[in-house]
Amino acid sequence: KQEVTQIPAALSVPEGENLVLNCSFTDSAIYNLQWFRQDPGKGLTSLLLIQSSQREQTSGRLNASLDKSSGRSTLYIAASQPGDSATYLCAAQGGSEKLVFGKGTKLTVNP
Amino acid sequence: DAGITQSPRYKITETGRQVTLMCHQTWSHSYMFWYRQDLGHGLRLIYYSAAADITDKGEVSDGYVVSRSKTENFPLTLESATRSQTSVYFCAATPREGTYEQYFGPGTRLTVT
Numbered sequence: 001k002q003e004v005t006q007i008p009a010a011l012s013v014p015e016g017e018n019l020v021l022n023c024s025f026t027d028s029a030i031y032n033l034q035w036f037r038q039d040p041g042k043g044l045t046s047l048l049l050i051q052s053s054q055r056e057q058t059s060g061r062l063n064a065s066l067d068k069s070s071g072r073s074t075l076y077i078a079a080s081q082p083g084d085s086a087t088y089l090c091a092a093q094g095g096s097e098k099l100v101f102g103k104g105t106k107l108t109v110n111p
Numbered sequence: 112d113a114g115i116t117q118s119p120r121y122k123i124t125e126t127g128r129q130v131t132l133m134c135h136q137t138w139s140h141s142y143m144f145w146y147r148q149d150l151g152h153g154l155r156l157i158y159y160s161a162a163a164d165i166t167d168k169g170e171v172s173d174g175y176v177v178s179r180s181k182t183e184n185f186p187l188t189l190e191s192a193t194r195s196q197t198s199v200y201f202c203a204a205t206p207r208e209g210t211y212e213q214y215f216g217p218g219t220r221l222t223v224t
Contacts (some may be wrong), residue, residue, distance in 0.1 A: 031211065032211055032212070034212060034213065036215075042217065042218075043201060043215045043216055043217045043218050044154075044201065044203075044215040045215075046212060046213065046214055046215075049212045089153075089154070091154075091213075093211055097142050097144075097159065097161070097205065097211050098144075098156050098159060098169065099144075099154075099156070099213060101153050101154040101155075102153065103151075103152075103153040104153065
């Protein structure tokens with residue numbers, strides 16, 4: 001059974017700092033790895049999807065990498081801003097279409 | 112732009128009542144999913160559907176029923192609501208064939224008293 005872990009559960013950084021969020025998964029036979037952002041009381045916004053044949057994806061200040069052999073993905077946020085404050089979730093998709101989610105990292109960027 | 116909507120956004124019901132949560136999407140090709148989100152458990156899959164009339168159970172399907180007679184709609188029914196079903200429910204869909212990237216609706220906050 002796939003299990004997804006995100007460490008740390010919470011992170012507080014000053015504005016402008018570069019930061020890395022970690023995601024690990026137990027079953028390396030994944031099809032996709034998807035990163036989401038969730039603001040309080042809101043739905044999930046898809047940030048990046050990395051397919052199993054890819055090593056990384058970039059969107060603006062965000063860069064996500066995938067290492068299937070080690071069961072790890074990282075989300076790199078460059079030059080963090082207060083507007084980046086949110087909970088970040090990663091989810092692994094196996095041979096079926098179902099996503100298994102981590103419990104998220106709550107990020108606070110202080111002005 | 113096409114998208115995914117849920118209704119109602121908030122619902123309060125009593126134990127034992129039947130409740131139906133609605134999900135509607137406007138993409139022509141789409142898998143659809145229902146998740147619930149609870150503190151301490153994160154997001155868990157309830158049911159999913161590959162196409163009209165094709166549904167399958169997820170991790171926490173007991174007490175829930177789904178149907179998908181039309182591609183664009185995927186209602187979730189709580190047959191006899193219990194307090195443990197108090198949660199935030201999210202519907203998701205995959206609009207792009209071949210990538211399985213999931214897009215989420217705004218959620219329904221359900222309280223069972």
